[in-house]
Amino acid sequence: MDRRQQKTRDAIFKAFGVLLAQKSFSKITVQDIIDEANIGRTTFYDHFETKDYLLKEMCADLFAHVFSDKLSAEGTHDFSLITGNPRAMVTHILYHLLDDERNILGMLTNESNELFLGFFREYLSELIADHMLNGLELRGKRVPDDFLVNHISSSFVGMIQWWSRNGLKQSPEEMSEYFMAVIAPSI
Amino acid sequence: MDRRQQKTRDAIFKAFGVLLAQKSFSKITVQDIIDEANIGRTTFYDHFETKDYLLKEMCADLFAHVFSDKLSAEGTHDFSLITGNPRAMVTHILYHLLDDERNILGMLTNESNELFLGFFREYLSELIADHMLNGLELRGKRVPDDFLVNHISSSFVGMIQWWSRNGLKQSPEEMSEYFMAVIAPSI
DNA sequence: AATAATCACAAACAAACTGTTTGGTATCTT
DNA sequence: AAGATACCAAACAGTTTGTTTGTGATTATT
Numbered sequence: 001m002d003r004r005q006q007k008t009r010d011a012i013f014k015a016f017g018v019l020l021a022q023k024s025f026s027k028i029t030v031q032d033i034i035d036e037a038n039i040g041r042t043t044f045y046d047h048f049e050t051k052d053y054l055l056k057e058m059c060a061d062l063f064a065h066v067f068s069d070k071l072s073a074e075g076t077h078d079f080s081l082i083t084g085n086p087r088a089m090v091t092h093i094l095y096h097l098l099d100d101e102r103n104i105l106g107m108l109t110n111e112s113n114e115l116f117l118g119f120f121r122e123y124l125s126e127l128i129a130d131h132m133l134n135g136l137e138l139r140g141k142r143v144p145d146d147f148l149v150n151h152i153s154s155s156f157v158g159m160i161q162w163w164s165r166n167g168l169k170q171s172p173e174e175m176s177e178y179f180m181a182v183i184a185p186s187i
Numbered sequence: 188m189d190r191r192q193q194k195t196r197d198a199i200f201k202a203f204g205v206l207l208a209q210k211s212f213s214k215i216t217v218q219d220i221i222d223e224a225n226i227g228r229t230t231f232y233d234h235f236e237t238k239d240y241l242l243k244e245m246c247a248d249l250f251a252h253v254f255s256d257k258l259s260a261e262g263t264h265d266f267s268l269i270t271g272n273p274r275a276m277v278t279h280i281l282y283h284l285l286d287d288e289r290n291i292l293g294m295l296t297n298e299s300n301e302l303f304l305g306f307f308r309e310y311l312s313e314l315i316a317d318h319m320l321n322g323l324e325l326r327g328k329r330v331p332d333d334f335l336v337n338h339i340s341s342s343f344v345g346m347i348q349w350w351s352r353n354g355l356k357q358s359p360e361e362m363s364e365y366f367m368a369v370i371a372p373s374i
Numbered sequence: 375a376a377t378a379a380t381c382a383c384a385a386a387c388a389a390a391c392t393g394t395t396t397g398g399t400a401t402c403t404t
Numbered sequence: 405a406a407g408a409t410a411c412c413a414a415a416c417a418g419t420t421t422g423t424t425t426g427t428g429a430t431t432a433t434t
Contacts, residue, residue: 003430004430041422046381142364190402
C-alpha cells in the first residue's frame with residue numbers, strides 16, 4: 001500500500017478516535033474529522049464513501065485486534081490458559097479494552113454508538129459461538145443456541161457499559177468474576 | 188390542553204413512529220417528520236426544540252404506557268398474578284410490545300436506536316430494581332445489586348432484539364421461558 | 375533519470391437540512 | 405365579539421454533504 005495512503009488513513013482513524021471519545025457518532029461531522037486529521041476534503045472522500053463506512057472499517061480494524069488470539073506474544077498478561085477457559089477469555093478481552101492505545105472503551109460507552117456497539121456484538125457473538133458453547137450438547141437445551149449466544153453477548157456489552165459508567169473501578173479479573181457469576185449458571 | 192395542540196402533537200408522534208419503523212433515528216430529518224405529519228415547519232419547532240427532545244418525550248409517553256401497572260383493566264390478558272411474579276411480569280410487557288398500536292417493536296429493533304433503547308433500558312432498570320430484586324438479601328451477594336439490575340435489563344433488551352430479528356415466531360410465554368431460563372439461575 | 379501513475383489538495387459548487395423570523399390566518403376561550 | 409392562542413407559508417442565513425475541476429507532490433516503472 002502506498003505510504004501516502006497509509007498515512008492519511010491512519011490520520012483519519014486517529015482523528016476519528018479522538019472525536020468519538022469526545023462526542024457521539026451522530027454529532028461528529030465529516031468536517032470535524034477533516035479538521036482534526038488535517039487533511040483535504042477531497043482526500044477524505046477518496047478514502048471513505050461516507051462517515052458510516054469509516055466507522056465500519058475502523059471497527060473491523062479495532063476488533064480484529066481485540067479479539068485476535070495471535071496477540072498472545074505481546075506479553076502484557078498471561079494467555080496460556082485461554083482456550084476453553086471462558087473466564088480467562090473474558091479477562092483477556094477486558095485487558096485489551098483497557099490497554100489499547102486507541103480509546104475503545106471511550107467509544108463503546110460514549111452514549112449512542114449504535115453502529116459501533118453493533119459491530120462489537122457481531123465480533124463477540126462469533127467468538128462466543130466458537131469458544132464458549134463447546135459443551136453445549138451437555139446442557140439441557142432449554143433455549144435455542146443462538147438465543148444463548150445473543151444473551152451472552154448482550155450481557156457482555158451491558159457489563160462493559162456498567163463498568164465504564166462506574167469509572168472502571170474494578171479490575172478486569174473482578175469484572176470477569178461478576179460476569180461469570182451471572183452467565184455461568186445459564187450455560 | 189388545546190385540542191389543536193393535542194392534534195398536532197399526536198400527528199407528530201404518529202409520523203415519528205412511522206418513520207422510526209422505516210429508518211434509523213439518525214437518518215430521519217425534521218423535514219421528514221414535517222412532511223409525514225403534514226404540518227408547518229414553524230409548528231414543529233413550536234412543539235419541540237429539537238429532534239432529540241421529540242424522541243425523549245415520545246419515549247416517556249410510550250414507556251409509561253408499557254410499564255404501567257394500571258393497565259390491568261384493559262382485559263387483553265391476565266394480570267392478576269403479576270406482582271412478585273417475574274415471569275408473568277415479563278410476559279405482560281412482551282404482550283404490551285406486541286399489542287401497542289404504535290409500533291414499539293419496530294422502533295426498538297430498527298438498528299441504531301441508541302437513544303430509544305437507552306430510554307427503554309432506563310424504564311426497565313427501574314422496574315427491575317423495584318420488582319424483581321426483592322429476595323435479594325437471600326442471595327449470595329456475589330455481585331453488586333446495580334450490576335445485577337444492569338445485567339437483567341441488558342438481557343431483556345437483547346432478548347427483544349433477538350425475538351424481533353427472528354420474526355417474532357415465539358409466543359410471549361415462550362420468550363418469557365427462555366428469558367427466565369437464562370436469568371433466573373443468576374438471581 | 376525520465377516517465378507514467380497515483381495520491382493529496384484547495385477552491386468552488388449545488389443540494390439538502392437546520393433553526394429562526396415575519397406576517398397573516400384559523401381556532402379556541404371568555 | 406374580542407383577545408388569546410395555535411397554525412402556517414415563505415423566506416432567510418448558516419451548516420453540512422458530496423462532487424467537480426485543476427494543480428502540485430509523491431511514488432512506482434522503465
